[in-house]
Amino acid sequence: MDTCERYDLEGDVVVIGGSGAAVSAALAAAEVGAKVILLSKGKVGRSGNAIISTANISMDGESAYRMGEKRADRRITPKKIFEGIVTNSFFLSEQYHAAAFAENCGRAVKDFIETGRRIGERFIFIPPSGWITSGRAIGRINRYRLRSTESVTFLEDVMVTDILTVRNRAAGVLGVELKSGRLILAKARAVIVASGGFQPFSFKCTSSDTTGDGLAMALRAGAGLSDMEFQLFLPGVLVQPLNHRGSIFPFLWYVGGFATPDILDEKGRRIIDSYERSILEKSLASKWFKLIHAYYWARAQGPLYFDFGSVKRMKYLVSVVRENILLKLMTGERWRYQGEDFRDLHEMVKRGERWKVSMSSEYSMGGILVERNMETSVEGLFACGEAASGFFGAFRGERALTEVLIEGEIAGREAARFAMGSSFAEPGREWLAERINMIAVGKGKEAQMPDYFEMSAELERLADYGFGALRREETMREALDGVRKVREALDMAAYRGVKPGYDTLFIERVRVENLAICLEAGLLSALKRRESRGMHMRSDYEEVDNENFLYRSVVSLREDGRIELSRKKPDCSVIEPPSGREAGIIDYIRRYP
């Protein structure tokens, strides 16, 4: 029989993930003196969503000025940054997280940029106080950072499937090395989940890593998930041409201040005409950009088009030149953004053709519920970056790449301190053997396995139907029923153990299980929130209702496998949240800078 080997290792801290948050956490833990094991589902520096992001990082103006950027706006104080995060979050951000960010972003970003420049990466200053580089550069810098220390052992292409616990205390993880099928048992005193968010929809602008593994594992281990109803929809993702399907290039073109296209619906109507005048200007030059456009795009029927018909030819050509200057500065190459050559899009414009665009979910504001020190309710289990929640609340304007640096640092340091001061929790032998069997041997008869690919497609269909950018009671309820059916079927289903060599079916099954649990958590939280707030937009409840819904939704897993919902008040010790109701999201935005 073709069975798998097992590889055991032991460290003080295990970090799950391979992008910015994971690397920052691993380095911070190593600095405190911990022996760290990092397990990454993909290749460090070539996986996760950071490498395909807009790749901007930012700090306060004074710190930027001190880095020699004379154009830095010193009025962007840590206090302003703090207020920006909290108001963007619709007051669901834990204010202690936002304060830690505002206080530390200057130092953390400076370190990151200096490390990057040392290995020849480019950072272009963008006023008032940020820099842009390429996703590739972010990846290379993270890889370099990780390799610069010997206290971190890292294994790649390892899909962690379980967090081991003993009496509500983290004890290590179990996973599979995907190319060999070898089982990995990593015992540790503390575990940090830094494996990103979840993306359940069919139309994607994210990496295929984004399956909510860390969230689902943490939930199964006993931690809570929070803010799961808030997915960030990015307006301006290419649907066609097909070779660029899922690219955020149109978004970047639009916010980059290049020749502005008309955004038309299928009937040729300019959707800008449906925008409230007062909000139009704000949409361009502010951190509200994504939310304002998402609000109107979600209400337009069908796909949208970037149409350059009314743009003067010369103006367009000048924009193309400017775009290429920026690309050259960012990456050293012209025409190419991320890994793609976009000359064909410009050719389309020349021929009078339009870019077909839509919205796509790029980020999960929700994630694992953590305390101030990034620890979960499970002792020794920590989370940071996109996998954690509590920082961006209902809406994130920007700063995702900066946030991971700071949260990673805190999680790494705190996990290491915890680990160094405690002994190993030894999982019971029988219990461990059972967990291992579930991966290596499977359950039931192989011939009776359901079609996991079909289930995966069903989940995407349900997410599109009920969990999209504009929601209402009926469709959410239907989608929730559907997801519960999938989860019940999964509970009953037979599956076989992982096979040596790359096992596509095993990967698909784990993906389905994790996405299903995240989607159920998201839908349940969304259903109970009978208001609109940030990226949770409802056509049946348009009001922002601070009287009844200024809380964070928390889900936890009951013994019987059902998901339970509770509420948590966010920390509002610095800025008092608004009271009463706003007529809608746009009215809320109007009140804040």
Place this chain on the structure above:
Amino acid sequence: MKVYLFRWNPRTEEKPRYDTYDMDLNSYLGRREATLLELLGLIARYYDHSLSFLNHSNCNRGVCKRCMVRLNGKVVLACNEVVSEGMEIRVEPVNATRVVRDLVTEGL
């Protein structure tokens, strides 16, 4: 369209083979074109769940380069290579001497 696909599990099979798939893209996608990565996903979903292609950590934007395969002998990134109805294609691993399984190789 017609797809000749390299298949090999070096642990259990002595030598590689080519499986042939006659596919009507339109019936699955409602369009006559697909990226090569989408096409491989369709084959795994509708024809053979055991097909291995690197799918756990793809950026889909040509950055990570992990979906690299040979299309009619030429090395391409499956994520932004478009194939369409009427084509006859041969899909193989980048390096047939380092096959883990089917299109997945060591070193990528």
